[in-house]
Amino acid sequence: MVLKSLADLKDIVAGGPKKKLIVAAAQDQHSMAAVVRAWKDNVIEPILVGDKESILNICATNNYDITGVRIIHEPDTDMAVEMSVKMINSRQGDVLMKGKIGTSTLLKAVLNREWGLRTGNLLSHFALFEVETYPKVIAVTDVAMNIAPNLQDKIAIINNSVGCLIKLGYKMPKVAVLGAVEMVNESMEATLHAALLSKMNQRDQIKNCIIDGPLAFDNAVSLESARRKGIRSEVAGDTDLLLMPDIEVGNVLYKSLVFFARAKVAAVILGARVPIVLTSRSDSEQAKYYSILLSAAASK
């Protein structure tokens, strides 16, 4: 099965047991709207950890009726984050979401050696985009977390992402390793990585997916472009997951899809004990809502 639109996420989540979403420092205007919407849709059960008075104020101001939602009062944000993470560890929650705290504060807690959510895997960012002109949802990684991943990191990023796609219902997702060109060029390290990753996939060192690269963006997503260049590839034109060479490339691509191509987007941090919703202020409410759904689906 392949996602045609981000709205499909709702069906996936609705089809499974209801997930508990723990929001750390939940007194956050920007997150609450999306949390409340997902709760009203009856697809997640939120647990709000934070300053109870502020949370209730935000809800009152915006006319959110959250009667029945569990609120754990902890006015200190650092303590609220620690408590949220510890609740995940004691299996009281399935997904962690960032509220009114800095990204680095949350990640520090997630990576805490005593009580954090480390699994030994690399943390990576995974995003789904819905653009009008591509026939299915396209996953992109890593546009926000790992700055300049080495080969080992890229393997971990692929494994995180493929694991997530499989939880969404994919079988053998097609992974394109992005380059500026489709030829291996020794002066561009990303193309060398791409060739190695493809071969490692053929040798079953990276499983459960079909990897090809380097592929330039047009060949990855357009069969016509690939044909015109005479590229023979199982992945070209039919990519499910696009692996970025580094954060510079990923960041620009992500922002151009959102801003110029009006893409719908959902994103999650993978590699910790549970999926983490880590949206930023400038994300739309819709993006936050879809990110909650994606994370819930990924926590299966």
Add this chain to the structure above:
Amino acid sequence: MVDRVLSRKNKHRIAVAWAQDINTIGAIHRSVKNGLTEAIMIGQTGRINNVCSEHGIDSGLFNIIDSENETDSSEKAVRLVKTGEADIVMKGLVGTDKFLKAVMDKDHGLMLPDAVLSYVGAIEIPAYHKLLFITDPAVIPYPDLRQKTAMAGYAISMVKKFGIDNPKIALIGASEKMSTHFPYSADYAEMKRMAEQGHFGSCIMDGPLDLFLACDAKSVEIKGVRTPVDGDADILLFPSLESCNPFYKALMLFADSELGGLIMGTSKPVILMSRSESEKSKYYCIALSCLMA
């Protein structure tokens, strides 16, 4: 852009290396018919005639020079420009490396002494309020300071041909914050200082800026970052080919955009486009080259 070229009246002669595919021939045909250019097609005569007749194009509109392979056709096309028999050289179905080798040849090529060879593109994006110029999506993988400086200069010179006297240039990064994690930070700081000293002539330069701060005034407001580019960039300078290349390709495939672009740093305009580019994009490139010729 096309209007601007047509208003200039004088017709340029364009030499096309390995002009054997319909996208290239179609674009040339359109520019000849519309009175932008005269064309010299270099390639296998039989093949060119076949493609023309398959698509109902009158091959009599072009001068055709016979050539048996990609390298030979590239050399012939470059030589025509070098000797003044043509004004513009264009890549057809030949691979970029073979074509550029002919352009860059020390004795017979079109390189200016000590010039940096780079690429500037102009993209028309429906979701953006004006033409956006980008560099470098095609030639320099990881530009150093000297190369970035040259790229900025080329882009500015092209933008000024469009009547924009004080262009806004965003030096693109993953974030607006300076960081030792990002090797471009130091170069950008240096370039901003050069801009203040007037090195680039009249322009407004700032960076690092992410794409939102460069192109979206609303994001500038939300983030509260003060930048003179102010979400209204004319030019985006990218830190690498790797980031610029997928940027424009994503726009073309997913945001309904069209690109025209040129090689810069040569004595005469050089049109180089991906073989998979559409006829329309190739046509815009031809128009752009006429403007710069």
